[in-house]
Amino acid sequence: MGRLPPARELQMAVSRHHIIEKKFLEAVAAMEEIPVTPTARVMSLDRDLGVEIFESQLTSRVIDLEARAMKARDEGYYTIGSAGHEGNACVAAALAPDDICFLHYRSGAFMMQRAKAFPGVSQVFDTLLSLSASAEDPASGGRHKVWGSRRMNVPPQTSTIASHLPKAVGAAFAIGRRPILDLASLVDEESSLAPLSEGMIAMASLGDASMNHSTALGAINAASWATHQRLPMPLLLVCEDNQVGISVKTPTGWIESQYASRRNLSYFRADGLDLANAYTVARSAVDFVRERRRPALLHLKMVRLMGHAGSDVELTYRTEEEIEVVESRDPLVQSARLVVRSGWMRPREILDLYDELKARAARGAAEARRRPKLVTAEEVMAPLAPFDADAVAAVASSAASPERRVRLFGGDARLPERSARPRHMAMLLNWGLHDIMAQHDEVILFGEDVAKKGGVYHVTHNLYEKFGLARVFNTLLDEQTILGVAIGAAHLGHIPCPEIQYLAYLVHAVDQIRGEAASLQFFSNMAFQNPMVVRVASLAYQRGFGGHFHNDNGFGFLREIPGLILACPSRGDDAVGMLRTAFAAAKASGRVVVFMEPIALYMTKDLHEAGDGQWSFAYPEPGRYVPVGEPRVYEAETEEALTIMTYGNGVRMSLRVARRLAADGVGVRVVDLRWLLPLSREVVLGEAARARALLVVDEGRETGGVGEEILAVVAEYGPAGLPVARVAGRDSFIPLAEAANLVLVSEEQIAEGVRRVLEKKR
DSSP states (O other), X not given: OOSOOOHHHXXXXXXXXXXXXXXXXHXXXXXXXXXXXXOGGGTTSOHXXXXXXXXXXXXXXXXXXXXXXXXXXXXXXXXXXXXXXXXXXXXXXXXXXXXXXXXXXXXXXXXXXXXXXXXXXXXXXXXXXXXXXXXXXXXXXXXXXXXXXXXXXXXXXXXXXXXXXXXXXXXHHHHHHGGGSOHHHHSSTTOSOOOOOTTOOEEEEEETTGGGSHHHHHHHHHHHHHHHTTOOOXXXXXXXXXXXXXXXXXXXXXXXXXXXTOTTSEXXXXXXXXXXXXXXXXXXXXXXXXXXXXXXXXXXXXXXXSOSSTTOOGGGTSOXXXXXXXXXXXXXXXXXXXXXXXXXXXXXXXXXXXXXXXXXXXXXXXXXXHXXXXXXXXXXXXXXXXOOHHHHXXXXXXXXXXXXXXXXXXXXXXXXXXXXXXXXXXXXXXXXXXXXXXXXXXXXXXXXXXXXXXXXXXXXXTHHHHHOTTTEEEOOSOHHHHHHHHHHHHHTTOEEEEEESSHHHHGGGTHIIIIIITTHHHHTTTSOOOOEEEEEEEBSOOSSSOSTTTSBOOOHHHHTSTTOEEXXXXXXXXXXXXXXXXXXXXXXXXXXXXXXXXXXXXXXXXXXXXXXXXXXXXXXXXXXXXXXXXXXXXXXXXXXXXXXXXXXXXXXXXHHHHHHHHTTTOEEEEEEOOEEESOOHHHHHHHHHXXXXXXXXXXXXXXXXHHHHHHHHHHHHSOTTOOEEEEEEOSSOOOXXXXXXXXXXXXXXXXXXXXXXXXXXX
């Protein structure tokens, strides 16, 4: 292994699928002499089910071979196959059609078997459409090769390096929690919640290498944490252990050593190469989870044939002898031997079936090649960010019944809109959440410290008491789990409202938004949604309690996520109106919304002078909302000299500066963008067109901040010659105490920015 093999050997290594097929056919042909001797090992399988599973295994294999042929003809675009993992068809056979499944990418046989429970599903042709990136692929519309089906309750996974496990935990948690909810009042024409099948479970599969990923470990810990507290967690995890992750071997006995005797996660081990054993043990594991409502790990020993993918040259890290040993354990050969020995099929019948399946795959591939592809950017992006403005407006402008609101707030006189006293943002948000949860029974709210404590900033105060543990609950300290619970619950019809305690904490888990939640409608061609509103205590300027993780102004990592809606209110009444829109966008259009709540403005009551109360506001009447993209504009107090475009804390600071400049005769118009993604180009260009000069105040960092996009839009499409300047936070982490002000935008810097842009104007 000290040197690379010659080029010819490398080519042979890539092409070993022909060798594997030849060995299989020869092995089956040699089985004519095997006597029929049924054994107790197959008594859990009758002939019909055994042959059905075997046919699913064969079908998966011929599709793998056809995928290689399509790639060679430049007609296919994906060669990560399921060869060697055909035992997962036994898991599919053990599950019920209504169970929700989050699948590993080597799940071809699983899908072929599951499709048998759904008449009319043409899984073979659907898979070939996916391999050829056809726009008619029902799983993703030609956007990626995924295993997914709305009808079969298999949400598509893209890069399943354990990133699907948190949402599988979330789905199981939501399934287990559903009986706690009062379905009599929840399941009606206005609710997205529907009754679940009795005994429904969630299932997720992954490889042995992925079991080491921190995301997998966190999800397994979360499932165990819930189980330890006797919370229902009907989750089946399936580890398909082929003992290697691309080229890195899994240490012998590693999975067993970690999970065979783990508390709060039952362990089942099966030989995934033995059809009878795999089905028997899978059935036991499924029955355990279904009946006990507790999580289990089904450990299936498998092999990986034909390398990691078509481009993987195994001879660079395995000897030919090692490869041949693996190939000698081909599960199809073992299944064929079991089928023949049991008297279910004769070798000639197997070979005839194989030829028939292979011919069907070839015909399907030829047809898939002729089907249309995505040919425009608009077609590609069509499912990325669906938004039905009329439907969103209808939901946002509605409210819970007057009777329910009166009961909720304790009387008509105590309705928040009746209060004569203006309130700060935290109080108004709290009332807004009460109203939203009363209006939308499918909303659940959860996170760290949100229940009895009412949140670190008391924004969720009293929600636990009003709506109960079923809808408002604390989670363990793990942001990936919090967001995973949201995604999984959304699959079951909820509109989740997870709270992330601080913006910097969201970085730990952003792949659950970027790679999972925000991408689902795109990669499922709108067949699936996971609507949610993620509330995040955000941004800087928090006094007396700070440092980087509690005072973070960096959110460029969110702004690059396609399809995400990013909201940032600067005042309490806007926060309520925007929150209503956020939940409406989630409910009516399935959108994922991140709602950044400026920490420093939660309790802020005053604007210019201590005690002036000018940053406290009345609660908006039910039905009032802020449309996505709509700004709030503060007109200049004197003749307008320039426009400041800003958001969040920048709004209040800019208004304070504007008041001082007005005394000097300089009129400043302040535009609060409010919605930062998608940034409304119409608003930006409209304001630029009427501005005499433009200053962008961006409390985020210089690099990756909103200000960069505003300046780019104005430079490319705005009026020529418009004087423009920017004030932004420094590209720095935020230190403790007063030193933080050295890297954050200040009122003095805004005033200096005004002077700079006015100098350009002259």
